[in-house]
Amino acid sequence: MGMAHTAKLTFYRCLAFCAVLFVLTACIGSAPAPPIPIPTRTAIPASAFSTSTPVPTPVVGETAIPESSPEIQSVDLEEPFTTQEVLGRSTGGHPIEAYHFGSGPISVALIGGIHGGYEWNTVLLAYEMIDYFSEHPDEIPASITLTIIPEANPDGIVLVTGHTGRFDPGELAENTFPGRFNANEVDINRNWNCNWEPVAFIFEIEINAGSAPFSEAETRVLRNFILKNDVTTVVFWHSQMSAVFPGDCDAPHEPSRAVARLYADAAGYDYLDSFDQYPVSGDAANWLASQDIAAIEVELAERNEVEFEQNLDGVRAVLAALSEDASGAAR
Numbered sequence: 476m477g478m479a480h481t482a483k484l485t486f487y488r489c490l491a492f493c494a495v496l497f498v499l500t501a502c503i504g505s506a507p508a509p510p511i512p513i514p515t516r517t518a519i520p521a522s523a524f525s526t527s528t529p530v531p532t533p534v535v536g537e538t539a540i541p542e543s544s545p546e547i548q549s550v551d552l553e554e555p556f557t558t559q560e561v562l563g564r565s566t567g568g569h570p571i572e573a574y575h576f577g578s579g580p581i582s583v584a585l586i587g588g589i590h591g592g593y594e595w596n597t598v599l600l601a602y603e604m605i606d607y608f609s610e611h612p613d614e615i616p617a618s619i620t621l622t623i624i625p626e627a628n629p630d631g632i633v634l635v636t637g638h639t640g641r642f643d644p645g646e647l648a649e650n651t652f653p654g655r656f657n658a659n660e661v662d663i664n665r666n667w668n669c670n671w672e673p674v675a676f677i678f679e680i681e682i683n684a685g686s687a688p689f690s691e692a693e694t695r696v697l698r699n700f701i702l703k704n705d706v707t708t709v710v711f712w713h714s715q716m717s718a719v720f721p722g723d724c725d726a727p728h729e730p731s732r733a734v735a736r737l738y739a740d741a742a743g744y745d746y747l748d749s750f751d752q753y754p755v756s757g758d759a760a761n762w763l764a765s766q767d768i769a770a771i772e773v774e775l776a777e778r779n780e781v782e783f784e785q786n787l788d789g790v791r792a793v794l795a796a797l798s799e800d801a802s803g804a805a806r
Protein backbone atom coordinates (compact mmCIF):
# COMPACT_ATOMS: atom_id res chain seq x y z
CA MET A 476 0.00 0.00 0.00
CA GLY A 477 2.69 2.52 1.14
CA MET A 478 5.07 1.48 -1.62
CA ALA A 479 2.43 1.70 -4.24
CA HIS A 480 1.38 5.13 -2.99
CA THR A 481 4.95 6.46 -3.14
CA ALA A 482 5.42 5.02 -6.59
CA LYS A 483 2.24 6.70 -7.75
CA LEU A 484 3.36 10.03 -6.27
CA THR A 485 6.74 9.78 -7.94
CA PHE A 486 5.06 9.00 -11.20
CA TYR A 487 2.78 12.06 -10.99
CA ARG A 488 5.64 14.31 -9.90
CA CYS A 489 7.61 13.14 -12.88
CA LEU A 490 4.63 13.71 -15.11
CA ALA A 491 4.17 17.24 -13.75
CA PHE A 492 7.91 17.97 -14.12
CA CYS A 493 7.88 16.67 -17.66
CA ALA A 494 4.85 18.83 -18.47
CA VAL A 495 6.51 21.96 -17.07
CA LEU A 496 9.70 21.11 -18.91
CA PHE A 497 7.75 20.59 -22.09
CA VAL A 498 5.94 23.92 -21.84
CA LEU A 499 9.18 25.69 -20.99
CA THR A 500 10.96 24.16 -23.95
CA ALA A 501 8.08 25.05 -26.15
CA CYS A 502 8.10 28.64 -24.93
CA ILE A 503 11.82 29.03 -25.15
CA GLY A 504 11.80 27.32 -28.48
CA SER A 505 9.14 29.59 -29.93
CA ALA A 506 10.25 32.83 -28.28
CA PRO A 507 12.86 33.82 -30.83
CA ALA A 508 10.82 32.29 -33.66
CA PRO A 509 8.41 35.02 -34.90
CA PRO A 510 10.27 36.97 -37.56
CA ILE A 511 7.22 39.29 -37.87
CA PRO A 512 7.27 40.56 -34.28
CA ILE A 513 4.64 42.73 -32.61
CA PRO A 514 6.37 46.07 -33.30
CA THR A 515 6.16 45.47 -37.05
CA ARG A 516 2.46 44.58 -36.87
CA THR A 517 1.46 47.64 -34.86
CA ALA A 518 3.48 49.83 -37.18
CA ILE A 519 1.63 48.52 -40.25
CA PRO A 520 -1.89 49.74 -39.50
CA ALA A 521 -0.75 53.29 -38.77
CA SER A 522 1.05 53.60 -42.06
CA ALA A 523 -1.55 51.55 -43.90
CA PHE A 524 -4.33 54.00 -43.08
CA SER A 525 -2.29 57.08 -43.93
CA THR A 526 -0.47 55.90 -47.02
CA SER A 527 -2.49 52.79 -47.97
CA THR A 528 0.64 50.74 -48.67
CA PRO A 529 -0.49 47.76 -50.78
CA VAL A 530 1.48 45.10 -48.85
CA PRO A 531 0.11 45.51 -45.33
CA THR A 532 -3.54 46.07 -46.32
CA PRO A 533 -4.48 42.38 -46.64
CA VAL A 534 -3.36 41.78 -43.02
CA VAL A 535 -5.40 44.74 -41.78
CA GLY A 536 -8.36 43.74 -43.92
CA GLU A 537 -8.38 40.12 -42.81
CA THR A 538 -8.49 41.04 -39.15
CA ALA A 539 -10.90 43.93 -39.62
CA ILE A 540 -13.65 42.21 -41.66
CA PRO A 541 -14.99 39.70 -39.11
CA GLU A 542 -15.25 42.38 -36.43
CA SER A 543 -16.79 45.14 -38.51
CA SER A 544 -19.19 43.21 -40.76
CA PRO A 545 -21.88 42.66 -38.08
CA GLU A 546 -21.85 46.42 -37.50
CA ILE A 547 -22.31 47.08 -41.21
CA GLN A 548 -25.27 44.67 -41.28
CA SER A 549 -26.94 46.20 -38.24
CA VAL A 550 -26.67 49.66 -39.82
CA ASP A 551 -28.50 48.27 -42.85
CA LEU A 552 -31.21 46.79 -40.65
CA GLU A 553 -31.73 50.06 -38.82
CA GLU A 554 -32.13 51.93 -42.08
CA PRO A 555 -33.51 49.65 -44.81
CA PHE A 556 -33.82 51.64 -47.93
CA THR A 557 -37.21 52.87 -49.02
CA THR A 558 -37.23 53.83 -52.66
CA GLN A 559 -39.84 55.08 -55.07
CA GLU A 560 -39.81 54.13 -58.72
CA VAL A 561 -41.97 54.73 -61.79
CA LEU A 562 -42.38 51.27 -63.33
CA GLY A 563 -43.96 52.56 -66.51
CA ARG A 564 -46.87 54.53 -67.93
CA SER A 565 -50.54 53.67 -68.21
CA THR A 566 -52.48 53.79 -71.48
CA GLY A 567 -53.46 57.35 -70.58
CA GLY A 568 -49.83 58.24 -69.86
CA HIS A 569 -50.02 58.29 -66.06
CA PRO A 570 -47.17 56.91 -63.95
CA ILE A 571 -47.46 53.45 -62.38
CA GLU A 572 -45.44 53.87 -59.22
CA ALA A 573 -43.80 51.35 -56.92
CA TYR A 574 -42.48 51.82 -53.38
CA HIS A 575 -39.78 49.39 -52.29
CA PHE A 576 -38.94 48.52 -48.68
CA GLY A 577 -35.92 46.51 -47.55
CA SER A 578 -33.39 44.68 -49.65
CA GLY A 579 -33.80 40.98 -48.91
CA PRO A 580 -33.60 38.25 -51.56
CA ILE A 581 -37.31 37.31 -51.36
CA SER A 582 -39.43 39.75 -53.32
CA VAL A 583 -43.07 40.30 -52.35
CA ALA A 584 -45.50 42.66 -54.10
CA LEU A 585 -48.74 44.21 -52.82
CA ILE A 586 -50.87 45.71 -55.58
CA GLY A 587 -53.77 48.11 -55.13
CA GLY A 588 -56.24 49.51 -57.61
CA ILE A 589 -56.04 47.04 -60.48
CA HIS A 590 -59.74 47.90 -60.76
CA GLY A 591 -58.96 51.60 -60.54
CA GLY A 592 -61.49 54.05 -59.20
CA TYR A 593 -64.22 51.39 -58.96
CA GLU A 594 -62.26 49.79 -56.10
CA TRP A 595 -60.66 53.02 -54.85
CA ASN A 596 -60.52 51.81 -51.24
CA THR A 597 -57.77 49.34 -52.26
CA VAL A 598 -55.67 52.31 -53.46
CA LEU A 599 -56.09 54.10 -50.13
CA LEU A 600 -55.25 50.82 -48.36
CA ALA A 601 -52.02 50.60 -50.39
CA TYR A 602 -51.09 54.20 -49.50
CA GLU A 603 -51.73 53.48 -45.81
CA MET A 604 -49.47 50.42 -46.07
CA ILE A 605 -46.77 52.60 -47.66
CA ASP A 606 -47.06 55.08 -44.78
CA TYR A 607 -47.01 52.28 -42.21
CA PHE A 608 -43.91 50.51 -43.52
CA SER A 609 -42.14 53.86 -44.03
CA GLU A 610 -42.66 54.50 -40.31
CA HIS A 611 -41.95 50.88 -39.25
CA PRO A 612 -39.06 49.71 -41.45
CA ASP A 613 -38.07 47.30 -38.67
CA GLU A 614 -41.13 45.21 -39.58
CA ILE A 615 -39.65 44.24 -42.95
CA PRO A 616 -37.77 40.96 -42.33
CA ALA A 617 -34.12 41.00 -43.45
CA SER A 618 -34.84 38.32 -46.06
CA ILE A 619 -37.65 40.33 -47.74
CA THR A 620 -37.92 43.11 -50.30
CA LEU A 621 -41.47 44.44 -50.13
CA THR A 622 -42.87 46.40 -53.07
CA ILE A 623 -46.18 48.24 -52.88
CA ILE A 624 -47.84 49.42 -56.11
CA PRO A 625 -50.73 51.62 -55.00
CA GLU A 626 -52.28 52.38 -58.39
CA ALA A 627 -52.02 49.54 -60.91
CA ASN A 628 -54.64 51.28 -63.04
CA PRO A 629 -54.08 55.04 -62.64
CA ASP A 630 -56.33 55.92 -65.62
CA GLY A 631 -59.28 54.54 -63.65
CA ILE A 632 -58.34 56.64 -60.61
CA VAL A 633 -57.98 59.81 -62.70
CA LEU A 634 -61.43 59.14 -64.15
CA VAL A 635 -63.12 59.28 -60.73
CA THR A 636 -60.85 61.71 -58.82
CA GLY A 637 -59.48 63.96 -61.57
CA HIS A 638 -55.83 63.24 -60.73
CA THR A 639 -53.29 60.54 -59.88
CA GLY A 640 -51.81 60.04 -56.43
CA ARG A 641 -53.39 60.25 -53.02
CA PHE A 642 -56.97 61.46 -52.88
CA ASP A 643 -59.71 62.11 -50.39
CA PRO A 644 -62.90 60.03 -50.66
CA GLY A 645 -64.76 63.35 -50.85
CA GLU A 646 -63.23 63.93 -54.30
CA LEU A 647 -64.80 60.82 -55.82
CA ALA A 648 -67.28 60.96 -58.67
CA GLU A 649 -70.72 59.63 -57.83
CA ASN A 650 -70.51 56.79 -60.35
CA THR A 651 -67.19 55.00 -59.90
CA PHE A 652 -67.93 52.06 -62.22
CA PRO A 653 -66.26 53.61 -65.34
CA GLY A 654 -63.12 53.95 -63.20
CA ARG A 655 -62.72 50.18 -63.27
CA PHE A 656 -61.19 50.39 -66.76
CA ASN A 657 -58.13 52.03 -68.30
CA ALA A 658 -58.16 54.75 -70.97
CA ASN A 659 -58.91 52.05 -73.61
CA GLU A 660 -61.93 51.02 -71.50
CA VAL A 661 -60.23 47.67 -70.90
CA ASP A 662 -60.45 45.75 -67.62
CA ILE A 663 -56.78 45.24 -66.64
CA ASN A 664 -57.71 42.14 -64.66
CA ARG A 665 -59.14 40.42 -67.77
CA ASN A 666 -56.10 41.06 -69.96
CA TRP A 667 -53.69 38.31 -68.78
CA ASN A 668 -52.89 35.10 -70.58
CA CYS A 669 -54.89 32.53 -68.62
CA ASN A 670 -58.10 31.56 -70.43
CA TRP A 671 -58.14 34.98 -72.06
CA GLU A 672 -61.31 35.90 -73.98
CA PRO A 673 -61.86 39.16 -75.90
CA VAL A 674 -65.16 39.65 -74.13
CA ALA A 675 -65.19 39.13 -70.39
CA PHE A 676 -67.90 39.39 -67.77
CA ILE A 677 -68.86 40.98 -64.49
CA PHE A 678 -71.97 39.00 -63.68
CA GLU A 679 -73.95 39.44 -66.95
CA ILE A 680 -72.25 42.66 -67.97
CA GLU A 681 -69.94 42.26 -70.96
CA ILE A 682 -66.61 44.02 -70.55
CA ASN A 683 -63.61 44.68 -72.81
CA ALA A 684 -60.63 42.39 -72.12
CA GLY A 685 -58.33 44.04 -74.68
CA SER A 686 -57.36 43.01 -78.21
CA ALA A 687 -55.06 40.19 -77.00
CA PRO A 688 -53.47 38.99 -73.77
CA PHE A 689 -51.10 41.69 -72.52
CA SER A 690 -52.42 44.19 -75.08
CA GLU A 691 -52.58 46.87 -72.36
CA ALA A 692 -49.65 48.93 -71.10
CA GLU A 693 -50.64 48.42 -67.44
CA THR A 694 -50.71 44.62 -67.77
CA ARG A 695 -47.27 44.60 -69.37
CA VAL A 696 -45.81 46.96 -66.76
CA LEU A 697 -47.03 44.71 -63.92
CA ARG A 698 -46.00 41.47 -65.64
CA ASN A 699 -42.53 42.78 -66.52
CA PHE A 700 -41.91 44.10 -63.02
CA ILE A 701 -42.93 40.79 -61.43
CA LEU A 702 -40.88 38.62 -63.79
CA LYS A 703 -37.83 40.88 -63.93
CA ASN A 704 -37.57 41.04 -60.13
CA ASP A 705 -38.36 37.36 -59.50
CA VAL A 706 -41.28 38.34 -57.30
CA THR A 707 -42.29 35.16 -55.50
CA THR A 708 -45.55 36.31 -53.89
CA VAL A 709 -48.13 38.78 -55.17
CA VAL A 710 -51.18 40.12 -53.32
CA PHE A 711 -53.86 41.96 -55.32
CA TRP A 712 -56.38 44.00 -53.36
CA HIS A 713 -59.95 44.10 -54.63
CA SER A 714 -63.37 44.89 -53.16
CA GLN A 715 -65.79 43.70 -52.08
CA MET A 716 -66.51 40.10 -51.05
CA SER A 717 -64.73 39.60 -47.70
CA ALA A 718 -62.80 36.66 -49.15
CA VAL A 719 -59.35 35.62 -50.28
CA PHE A 720 -58.82 33.58 -53.47
CA PRO A 721 -55.67 31.79 -54.63
CA GLY A 722 -54.44 32.08 -58.22
CA ASP A 723 -55.50 29.01 -60.17
CA CYS A 724 -55.19 28.55 -63.94
CA ASP A 725 -57.18 25.32 -64.45
CA ALA A 726 -55.03 23.56 -61.86
CA PRO A 727 -54.76 24.13 -58.11
CA HIS A 728 -51.56 26.01 -57.30
CA GLU A 729 -50.51 24.99 -53.80
CA PRO A 730 -48.13 27.91 -53.10
CA SER A 731 -50.96 30.34 -53.93
CA ARG A 732 -53.40 28.37 -51.79
CA ALA A 733 -51.01 28.39 -48.83
CA VAL A 734 -50.57 32.18 -49.01
CA ALA A 735 -54.32 32.72 -49.45
CA ARG A 736 -55.17 30.59 -46.40
CA LEU A 737 -52.56 32.35 -44.30
CA TYR A 738 -53.75 35.82 -45.30
CA ALA A 739 -57.44 34.95 -44.88
CA ASP A 740 -56.88 33.52 -41.40
CA ALA A 741 -54.83 36.49 -40.21
CA ALA A 742 -57.09 39.14 -41.78
CA GLY A 743 -60.39 37.52 -40.85
CA TYR A 744 -61.68 37.08 -44.40
CA ASP A 745 -63.06 33.82 -45.80
CA TYR A 746 -60.72 31.56 -47.71
CA LEU A 747 -62.27 30.26 -50.94
CA ASP A 748 -60.58 27.84 -53.36
CA SER A 749 -62.09 29.48 -56.40
CA PHE A 750 -64.33 32.28 -57.57
CA ASP A 751 -67.50 30.81 -59.07
CA GLN A 752 -70.01 33.67 -59.24
CA TYR A 753 -69.41 34.11 -62.99
CA PRO A 754 -66.71 32.97 -65.45
CA VAL A 755 -63.47 34.93 -65.12
CA SER A 756 -61.07 35.10 -68.07
CA GLY A 757 -57.63 36.66 -68.35
CA ASP A 758 -57.21 37.08 -64.57
CA ALA A 759 -53.86 38.35 -63.21
CA ALA A 760 -53.49 36.02 -60.20
CA ASN A 761 -54.49 33.02 -62.29
CA TRP A 762 -51.83 33.78 -64.90
CA LEU A 763 -49.18 34.29 -62.20
CA ALA A 764 -50.10 30.90 -60.70
CA SER A 765 -49.56 29.37 -64.15
CA GLN A 766 -46.02 30.82 -63.97
CA ASP A 767 -45.57 29.19 -60.55
CA ILE A 768 -45.70 32.53 -58.74
CA ALA A 769 -47.80 32.54 -55.56
CA ALA A 770 -50.61 35.01 -56.21
CA ILE A 771 -53.77 35.83 -54.29
CA GLU A 772 -56.74 38.14 -54.63
CA VAL A 773 -57.94 39.71 -51.43
CA GLU A 774 -61.50 41.00 -51.65
CA LEU A 775 -62.04 43.51 -48.86
CA ALA A 776 -65.36 43.27 -47.02
CA GLU A 777 -66.56 46.76 -48.01
CA ARG A 778 -66.12 49.09 -50.95
CA ASN A 779 -65.92 52.25 -48.81
CA GLU A 780 -63.63 51.08 -46.00
CA VAL A 781 -59.86 50.66 -45.99
CA GLU A 782 -59.80 47.79 -43.43
CA PHE A 783 -56.20 48.63 -42.66
CA GLU A 784 -55.62 46.66 -39.44
CA GLN A 785 -57.09 43.47 -40.89
CA ASN A 786 -54.93 43.68 -43.98
CA LEU A 787 -51.83 44.65 -42.03
CA ASP A 788 -52.32 41.42 -40.07
CA GLY A 789 -52.64 39.53 -43.35
CA VAL A 790 -49.48 41.07 -44.77
CA ARG A 791 -47.54 40.50 -41.53
CA ALA A 792 -48.54 36.81 -41.55
CA VAL A 793 -47.30 36.38 -45.13
CA LEU A 794 -44.02 38.22 -44.49
CA ALA A 795 -43.38 36.20 -41.31
CA ALA A 796 -44.04 32.88 -43.06
CA LEU A 797 -41.79 33.76 -46.00
CA SER A 798 -38.94 34.91 -43.75
CA GLU A 799 -39.27 31.74 -41.63
CA ASP A 800 -39.04 29.67 -44.80
CA ALA A 801 -35.92 31.61 -45.71
CA SER A 802 -34.22 31.04 -42.35
CA GLY A 803 -35.24 27.37 -42.48
CA ALA A 804 -33.66 27.01 -45.91
CA ALA A 805 -30.50 28.76 -44.67
CA ARG A 806 -30.11 26.17 -41.90
Ligand SMILES: [Zn+2]
Binds near residue numbers: 594712
Ligand atom coordinates in the same frame (compact mmCIF):
# COMPACT_ATOMS: atom_id res chain seq x y z
ZN1 LIG B 1 -61.61 43.95 -58.45
